Amino acid sequence: MRERSKKEKKRYSIWDNCRYTFDHLRKKKGMGALAACGGDVVMSVLLPFLEAALAGAVSAALVSGKKPEWILALVVGYVILLQGARLGQGHLRQLRIEVLFMFRASMMDDYYEKILRMDGQSLESAKGQKKRAAAERNLYSGNEQGIEAYAANYLELFFNLGGLILYGVIVGRSSLALLGLLLVQSGLSSCFQFMAGKNAYKTSEAANKYWRDFQYLRRESILPESGKDLRIYRMDQWFLRRFFEWLDKIEKLCDKEGTGFMLAGILEKLLSFGRNVLVYGYLILEMIQGNLTLPAFLLYVGIVSGFEAWMNGLFEGMQKIFENEKLMDDYRDFMEFGVVEEEGKLPVERAGLSHEIRLENVCFRYEGNDRDTLHNINLTIKPGERLALVGLNGAGKTTLIKLLCGLFRPTAGNIYLDGEKLQTFSQKEVFREFSVVFQEIFAFSFPLGANVCCCEERDEDERRLRGSLEKAGVWEKVKTLPKGVRTAMNKDLDEEGVSLSGGELQKLMLARALYKDAPVVILDEPTAALDPIAESEMYGKYDEMIRGKTGIFISHRLSSTRFCDRILFMEKGRIAEEGSHQELMERKGAYAELFHLQARYYQQKRQEEESYA
């Protein structure tokens, strides 16, 4: 559905986006913000007019033939008026810039909340990540792109339009032919600018690709982990070659853009030369005939050159609005993407107690894939059972646990928690029943304690924290940290933060799961970074860790199946074999083969030893 509606070119009309922007501006920043914007528009029309009229007004006073004191007073009076307008316009413009900046910043709150509140499956999907990245550009592209610029573009459009009308009326009252001339000329030259701008927009789309490439390599080439490879493989030469290649391409494209603007600029100069010849000729003739005074002459000269500026501004405003439309569309598209949990879901009845989890004909397919990642899974996990999930990379193990804990929803089939469909419960409550250690190690740059307790410091249970760190085997390390459990991880949020090694982090992830103390514990590759002794210790403590709970253990180290009641061997999205280690070994199927493959190096040893003996 959504896919289709996106292809229907534009989901939101320009008018709709405009209303959305100013509605939000009013909601976030109040009527005062709108007033500041309005004031800015009015002053931005008035000030250029006063400036254009300066020469005329002053010369009018000078040639008026009044008493010198009067003349001086008039000149000074006008200059004071003008300075007042400058002051007012400057003040209002700054205020408006401030308001719009704050507006963009406050829109970030919505964006943050959206990311946290929307369902994980949509967010995590390739499409979701793409949409999120696109939406981000609306808020984080500075003040020349995105929603802040979009609002400012409308204001520019308004005051340029206002100025055009004001000047049009002034010129039109004296000569409609002159007005026509101005309209044609300024319209034409704006068209040239518009075309050059459009052309530049096209080339900049092409240049943007190189930008992104450049940014990619810029980031990656200086990552600390790249440093070793860089020096061993002389990558510096490779990278620099690429950098200069892109630099060259970007420069060439920019030059192309520049040529376009230059041509438009020259054409515009020629046009305005032609116009000026006509206008000056007309005005001088009028003066010869005595129809025009010098001050009026000067006023018209000012108005005529201002007219073109208004027209250019108008076109430029429109063009910028068109350019920002895409960002607005992307942003709103993301903000309406995904599922927000509906009200009225039930709490989990036997919260905190061991659950029975049943999967019935569960299928799962990632969006855009042409085959199921999980196919027709039927499985009942009994309360307190210890389950091992094994299989090759890509067999669907990680996807299965994401379904189990409610992060993903099955494409087909159902998952039951204690006999009730998982969807009937509130998602938050379901999550509460699971402690999961994901395969990828990820620590927030918060203090270590917050990483384990997952809450604010005031809500932490100190004893439980220490207990879980001890159980996970990382307490000894924590004791050596400068601020103990208050030590921040990494240096992003605290300059005194520390970096833990892979093995230590893995233990920290385990401590997080233990602290939560949920009735279902899922560990996905929790020992990949651990040394043999630590791995063995973890196996030894596994029983104690999950006493009275349901445990699901995923590992490539098949040794881990030895302390599980039941092994699920997955292959290409299905459960291929199922049973205890003993049963599966006797069956001599794929599991047994894999086990032998890994055990061979250990067992051969055994045999040799026996032969030694």
Added chain:
Amino acid sequence: MHKRLKGKRDGERAGSLSAVHRIGFELLKKIHSVDSAIIPLHLLEICLSLAEIYGGLFLTAELIDALLGASFERAARLAGGLLLLNLCFGVAIHLVKRRFRGMKNKIWLIFYIWLREKAFSLDYETMEDPKVAEKILFSERTSDMYGGLGVLLYQYCNIFRSILHVLLSISMVVYLCLSKPVRAEGILGVLASPLASLLLFAAVLVGMAVLSFRVFCRFAQKQKEIFDAHTGVENKLGYFLMQIYGNPKAAKIIRIYGMEEMVLENTRINQEKSMAYFRRMCEIERQEGDANKLVSSFFTVASYLLAAAKVVTGAVTVGAFTRYAGALNQFGNACFTIISSHGELRKISTYMGDFLEFLHTESIHEKGSIPVEKRDDGEYELAFENVSFHYPGKEELVLKDVNCKLRIRGKLAVVGRNGAGKTTFIKLLCRLYEPTQGRITLNGIDIRKYDEEEYRRLFGVVFQDFKLFAFPVWENITAGFERRDERIREALRQADAEATVAKMPQGLDTFLYKNVEDGVEISGGEAQKLALARALYKDAPVVILDEPTAALDPKAEAEIYAHFNKMVEGRTSIYISHRMSSCRFCDDIIVFEDGRIVERGSHEALFAAGGSYARMWNAQARYYEG
């Protein structure tokens, strides 16, 4: 970090006129070295636009007088001249400015390239120094925020333009002041007399200079105070945005562990700080703008008064009045531009100073000069002699008195607990760090004496955290070396990666990942194999694999084991792993414990010894029994 910066500022009196422009000129020189047309073209543009402005002022004044005097023929000629002037200069300026866009981007990007070029050329240890890394990050982030080199050029152009404006307009105004009134009556006559008007003008000028300088200082001080108090918040917000909100890994954990409110609260705290900061900054900017405009109002009013008095007393014509008014206008603006551009330059010079300092950083270690003997027989004997090592800035020894000789063409396994010093051992061997004590030798000579690049040619390493890049496969394999397709294929075959590449749509030219082109995503196992092929392509006599199977499934692991002999054939190899099974196909095992080599020997010997090795072996092997 900021303490450090402040210290520097005070010490050098950075921000002083000379310090700012010393940095500024050095950077301008660097810009000039990139493209020698940039600066001359910018100067030319400035001269042309000034000529247009002042030529226009002059002609307009004459035109007005001609019109007033009703000499319309002259007026028409003047008008024609004025319009032609605008046309010609306008066109010329457009021609000159054609490449400005490209130039702006070029100097913006070249800054990042310079930083990297320097970073690549420094030795690993220097680059790992957090202070150096901070320096890079700081100048890069601030340059991102405020514009960096491009803005520097822009501000210098502003200053140059404004200085010309000031000179031209002052000379015009002085000329105006010197004009003698025709009808010198009363106060006005006195006011319009050359001496009085010169004095008046000088007084207004000095008054304005003093006032605007005070305004500038006051607000610059305020801004600096707020800026200094603010540092860090934006980086923190950047962290939240990139590493938490933009990161699917974080999203899962936040949901399962119910961290939504906590994350949001932490974001909001920083967001509010940031908002408060910007609000204060905007307020100050607004006040500064208002104050500046107020000061300039006095100047403008006074100067119009002066010029009007000259007209009224008949010293100059009405046309001349418009000329002076125009010049005065330019003068006022130019003065402010000089002050504010200088302020901007001062801001730029603080972080660009860091950048220059980084460019002048020297590597800690010497690069060495002895060439490494090229040997076809691969007889490169490496040895550690009493090597101890601690990471810079830390006291704790990671390696303690390590002694060992690597057997030529031997297969060495390195095992030990987390943090026992295995990876450090490799880093020292590859000369990424240098021993704190003792030495490492190649054929009996200290490796530090060899030419660094030649020495590193000896090693093909797959680090635990190896990286591939979003470029074509072939480029990932050849890296900084020449492309030779037969050798690439050979390396792929040895690494057992032929099939992986064969199934890619464009074979060797297929891009990896989606960052640059719409390339292919590869699994951990496939990446591992490509990294291996990269190591083998170098045709290095020593191949090192650090934990190559941690993320692999048993089948992929078994494949690597099975191919290991073929891969390292004829080479010295080192294999680091937590999987004790890997020791089975190595003929020599080193066991690290707490930074020392505690055991060494064959699997059989070590197992029989019943020490550290046997304990680790058993810890893993017992689960595979039966």
